[in-house]
Amino acid sequence: MKDLHLLVGDVGGTNARFAIARCVDDRIVLEHHESFPAERYPTFKEGVAAFIDGCEVKPSGGVIAVAGPIEDGAIDLTNSPWRTSETELATLGLDPVRLINDFEALAWGAPIVTPDKLAHLGGPEAGDPHAAIAVLGPGTGFGVSALARDVHGREMALPSEGGHACFAPGDPVEDEILRILRRRYSRVSIERLICGPGLLNMHRALAEIDGRETHIDDPAEITETAMKDPNSPCGATLARFCAILGAVAGDIALTMGARGGVYIAGGIAPRILPFLKASPFRERFERKGRFQDYVGDIPTWVITEKHAALLGAARVAFQEAR
Secondary structure (H helix, E strand, O other), X not given: OOOOOXXXXXXXXXXXXXXXXXXXXXEEEEEEEEEEEHHHOOOHHHHHHHHHHOOOOOOOEEEEEEOOOOEOOEEEOOOOOOEEEHHHHHOOOOOOEEEEEHHHHHHHHHHHOOHHHEEEOOOOOOOOOOOOEEEEEEOOOEEEEEEEEOOOOOEEXXXXXXXXXXXXXXXXXXXXXXXXXXXXXXXXXXXXXXXXXXXXXXXXXXXXXXXXXXXXXXXXXHHHHHHHOOOOHHHHHHHHHHHHHHHHHHHHHHHHOOOOOEEEOOOOHHHHHHHHHHOOHHHHHHOOHHHHHHHHOOOEEEEOOOOHHXXXXXHHHHHHHO
């Protein structure tokens, strides 16, 4: 085990991250990190091959987390033209190699993220150590997973496509947002609002509701303006984004029975952390009617560890290497 060098990856719709995982004193260590825009290479295989070529010690096997559902060992990424399979990647000398969902990897990784890489967002400081945890969050898309636990310490990650569940409005403004988006989409999912492109959808819908025009076409401009001026229209958009994120997180906590805690992952939450902490996130998380006390006892955190999915992929890789 200690001499194994395993490839781990975290590939989303925008960026690809890779590292070599080793086990040192029963602790996972990630080395030779590399991150690059996915568009740099025409194919998934070429991106992986380029990383391996730059490694002094070649990995013998590995686990790569990808954004989308895995079917029969193959993936067609939801928000990217890339596609690949375990069979194709095995031709690079990786034996064994596994593809897993990116939020499945985050579910494995969240419990081993160090406390200094977790930002508390409300609720108790710790959850039930024997209960399930939920991991969810916005980036290029919206991911959802959970880690089921039993009293004997056994764990199992549950990949899902929960980001494509229907969006449920929580007040009259959100009723109007849904009505406006239904003109464009036959079905409005959570991901149509709570992700980078979704933030832009929301901003345009709120502008229409307010009877004003907007010429913003970059989600990053919305977050940057909101962080500088919370009272601006962009600030109102980001506050609504955080509120809906809280409502969705609370729904998923109920669905998964996630009394072990809810972890917010993805690329957006860490970048807007001060705004998120001051937002209605936690109030909407707990606004669950008769089950307000139930979710009130569930802690919420933002994962600020940028390699959390790689840590989770490494956990899976070493479990399978035993």
